[in-house]
Amino acid sequence: MSVSSEDLFGQILGLGEDWEVHQTEYVEEKNTIFIRVRETASLLSSQRCREDKRYKVKLYDHAPSRFWRHLNVFNRECVIECALPRLQCKHCGKVWRAKAPWEGKCKGLSSEFEAFALTLMKEMPVKSAGKILGENDHRLWRVLRAYVEEAKEALDFESVTRVGSDELSYRKGHKYLTVFADMKEKRVLFATKGKGKDTWEAFSDELLKRNGHPHAITHAAIDMSPSYQSGVRNNCRNARIVFDRFHVMKLIGDRVDEVRQAENRRGTTDAKKQLKKTMWLWRKNPENLTEPQRMHFDRIDHDCLWTSKAYQMRLALRNIYNQVPYESWARRRLQSWCHWVRKTAAKAPHLFASPMLRAAESIEKHQDGILAFWGSGRMTTAYLEGLNSVFSAVKRKARGFRNPDNLITMLYFVAGKIDILKNKQATH
Numbered sequence: 001m002s003v004s005s006e007d008l009f010g011q012i013l014g015l016g017e018d019w020e021v022h023q024t025e026y027v028e029e030k031n032t033i034f035i036r037v038r039e040t041a042s043l044l045s046s047q048r049c050r051e052d053k054r055y056k057v058k059l060y061d062h063a064p065s066r067f068w069r070h071l072n073v074f075n076r077e078c079v080i081e082c083a084l085p086r087l088q089c090k091h092c093g094k095v096w097r098a099k100a101p102w103e104g105k106c107k108g109l110s111s112e113f114e115a116f117a118l119t120l121m122k123e124m125p126v127k128s129a130g131k132i133l134g135e136n137d138h139r140l141w142r143v144l145r146a147y148v149e150e151a152k153e154a155l156d157f158e159s160v161t162r163v164g165s166d167e168l169s170y171r172k173g174h175k176y177l178t179v180f181a182d183m184k185e186k187r188v189l190f191a192t193k194g195k196g197k198d199t200w201e202a203f204s205d206e207l208l209k210r211n212g213h214p215h216a217i218t219h220a221a222i223d224m225s226p227s228y229q230s231g232v233r234n235n236c237r238n239a240r241i242v243f244d245r246f247h248v249m250k251l252i253g254d255r256v257d258e259v260r261q262a263e264n265r266r267g268t269t270d271a272k273k274q275l276k277k278t279m280w281l282w283r284k285n286p287e288n289l290t291e292p293q294r295m296h297f298d299r300i301d302h303d304c305l306w307t308s309k310a311y312q313m314r315l316a317l318r319n320i321y322n323q324v325p326y327e328s329w330a331r332r333r334l335q336s337w338c339h340w341v342r343k344t345a346a347k348a349p350h351l352f353a354s355p356m357l358r359a360a361e362s363i364e365k366h367q368d369g370i371l372a373f374w375g376s377g378r379m380t381t382a383y384l385e386g387l388n389s390v391f392s393a394v395k396r397k398a399r400g401f402r403n404p405d406n407l408i409t410m411l412y413f414v415a416g417k418i419d420i421l422k423n424k425q426a427t428h
């Protein structure tokens, strides 16, 4: 038994009874296979009025031909062409356009094509997926946005009680997104432009929209920016602010870096010599140094460097986090840490004293939020820390993303734990 190419394509497309391929054509100059589809008589008997299922329909007319990019066949672009019928209710006279089974969520794309595009985008940057598919990335972003927006409708924030937020800088010149994450479920919940206190208002609105509540938030892990603090206080009145371990350590790390830079400029000749090419040695933790870095670090004459002193203080603070199990104990250790810093700074030159005194002041001023780390049962911050690698992955995949909304879409796609393709099957 021989099968015509029309029948074959009809089967591949999964057209069923209501549609048939009536012509296929390879257009060489476009390197494209056109699959021309039309409705069969059974479409009219299988459809009912959209207002009242009891009433039958008749053919009203055909809309102008439309085209849907489909999956390639034998490495040729493949396009479905169809003049979709418009149906009319025999009873009420209403007219509507029939929906075809291959239609995707985006104009001009079949749902199979969209599913394949999503699979590629999961694995690689949007631009690379565009090259493989021979589509411009505008169109692929549109596909991604359509699916993410639909999947977001299924999100439920009812059990969200512990959140962390962090800023993601996406363009030089201080362009930021604030990203909110569920610390228990380890997923991105929401992201919005800016890094002011109004980002918390937007987040609260989102919680309410998705079956959650801002007053249900018990812990909010944030960095020490005053705007986030007032954002939490104004919106989540039951939340204890937790100054995240990761952000506290980053703040101290930045002060150590300031000491290094100042000593590199204004320190003794010997100190400047010692500090050459050492930036990363101080930024890393000792166990993360590579073998050559460790050897370099051991050769440094630490007694002659204020930078070493500051670094030692950073490690001491880190030890408090690593070793101390209770809040009351942590309070004493933090106080004695600040005392040590102040005593040392009193005898130290400005290049050390200025940054490190500021560090001690920050610790004292934010003591309650810092201690909340212990009070919250050492609220796990690994996820917030990990969020930074998520951000890098998102930026890499979204390279040339054109606008921040695309970046937010990619955040959901990568880290929102939304099941896009499952959602797709559920709607077909």
Ligand SMILES: [Zn+2]
Pocket (backbone or CB within 6 Å): 049, 050, 051, 052, 055, 089, 090, 091, 092, 093, 094
């Ligand atoms: Zn009707």
